[in-house]
Amino acid sequence: xxxxxxxxxxxxxxxxxxxxxxxxxxxxxxxxxxxxxxxxxxxxxxxxxxxxxxxxxxxxxxxxxxxxxxxxxxxxxxxxxxxxxxxxxxxxxxxxxxxxxxxxxxxxxxxxxxxxxxxxxxxxxxxxxxxxxxxxxxxxxxxxxxxxxxxxxxxxxxxxxxxxxxxxxxxxxxxxxxxxxxxxxxxxxxxxxxxxxxxxxxxxxxxxxxxxxxxxxxxxxxxxxxxxxxxxxxxxxxxxxxxxx
Numbered sequence: 328x329x330x331x332x333x334x335x336x337x338x339x340x341x342x343x344x345x346x347x348x349x350x351x352x353x354x355x356x357x358x359x360x361x362x363x364x365x366x367x368x369x370x371x372x373x374x375x376x377x378x379x380x381x382x383x384x385x386x387x388x389x390x391x392x393x394x395x396x397x398x399x400x401x402x403x404x405x406x407x408x409x410x411x412x413x414x415x416x417x418x419x420x421x422x423x424x425x426x427x428x429x430x431x432x433x434x435x436x437x438x439x440x441x442x443x444x445x446x447x448x449x450x451x452x453x454x455x456x457x458x459x460x461x462x463x464x465x466x467x468x469x470x471x472x473x474x475x476x477x478x479x480x481x482x483x484x485x486x487x488x489x490x491x492x493x494x495x496x497x498x499x500x501x502x503x504x505x506x507x508x509x510x511x512x513x514x515x516x517x518x519x520x521x522x523x524x525x526x527x528x529x530x531x532x533x534x535x536x537x538x539x540x541x542x543x544x545x546x547x548x549x550x551x552x553x554x555x556x557x558x559x560x561x562x563x564x565x566x567x568x569x570x571x572x
Contacts, residue, residue: 337544339567340490340529345378348488350562352385352549353416353533356392356442360559361401367561367572377565382409383486385533385549386416386495386513389479391439392554395446399475415482416495417513417534422479426468429460439554447471484509487528491564496534497546500524519546531562540571 342348349368354361372380388402389395405411421438425431432440432455441451444463447470451463468476485507486493492504497519499511504527511519516535526545533550540560541548549571553559563570 337525341567342489342491342564344566346488347377347380347563347565348383348491349380350383350385350493350531350549350564352551352560352562353387353536353553354384354392354398354559355387355390355418355439355554356395356398356446357553357557357559358392358394358397358401360553360557361398364559364561365401365405371563380410381488382411383493383531384411384413385493385531386414386482387418387533387550388416389422389440389443390418390435391442393442393446395443396471396475397446399478403474403478412486412493413478413482414486414493414495415484415509415513419479419482420509420513426464429464430457432460432463484512490528491531492526492528493531495532497532498526498530500526504528520548531564542569 351364368382382405384402388398402413418438421435422440425435425440444451444467447467449463449466449470452459455463484494487504492498494512496513496515498504498507499515500518500522501524520535524545530546532546532548535548536550536552537548539551540562547562547569549560549562551558551560561572
């Protein structure tokens with residue numbers, strides 16, 4: 328699907344010559360869909376390889392879906408063979424809070440965190456008490472491979488290339504991109520989604536599920552709710568062209 332609707336009123340954002348970006352929306356433990364996206368990228372690269380191809384992942388790799396552990400394995404393995412940028416999502420940020428403060432595990436359950444625990448072989452009760460919370464967090468850190476912990480602890484809050492700016496949730500209107508707070512980059516919703524401002528660059532984001540890629544003159548949302556919908560969106564950007572599948 329070529330994406331142009333809604334952009335005619337402003338100059339089209341553009342990447343530097345010779346660069347192609349593959350942007351991937353919120354995965355949420357759907358390793359099966361991620362494998363299919365990688366196959367599509369590999370096929371595209373085999374047919375028309377640019378001078379430089381970047382994979383940009385928009386965060387929320389964990390929770391909700393059934394295969395968080397397998398998803399992180401796939402992402403790490405991909406990074407060893409391709410140039411990758413891994414952004415932090417609000418789910419990864421909250422995970423890092425939980426491991427420091429086990430009582431937050433109760434709130435993490437509402438975020439789909441128990442699916443993450445189960446993907447590592449843990450079996451939480453429906454409402455764990457304080458002792459079980461401590462046990463589950465300790466058990467998770469004991470079981471989780473060190474490379475998974477390193478991956479989750481070293482994600483980037485944002486990334487810019489050419490006229491494009493990538494962030495998990497979006498940006499705070501009226502604040503220069505270089506001055507954005509990480510909390511807004513990971514959590515913002517309505518103030519950003521309702522804004523028609525020019526943010527300085529064209530924002531590519533996820534975080535708020537939509538039925539299909541939502542393209543606006545100042546941003547595009549590619550979180551298509553993969554964990555529930557079975558649709559993980561891949562956005563390909565080259566020069567001033569954007570394609571989504």
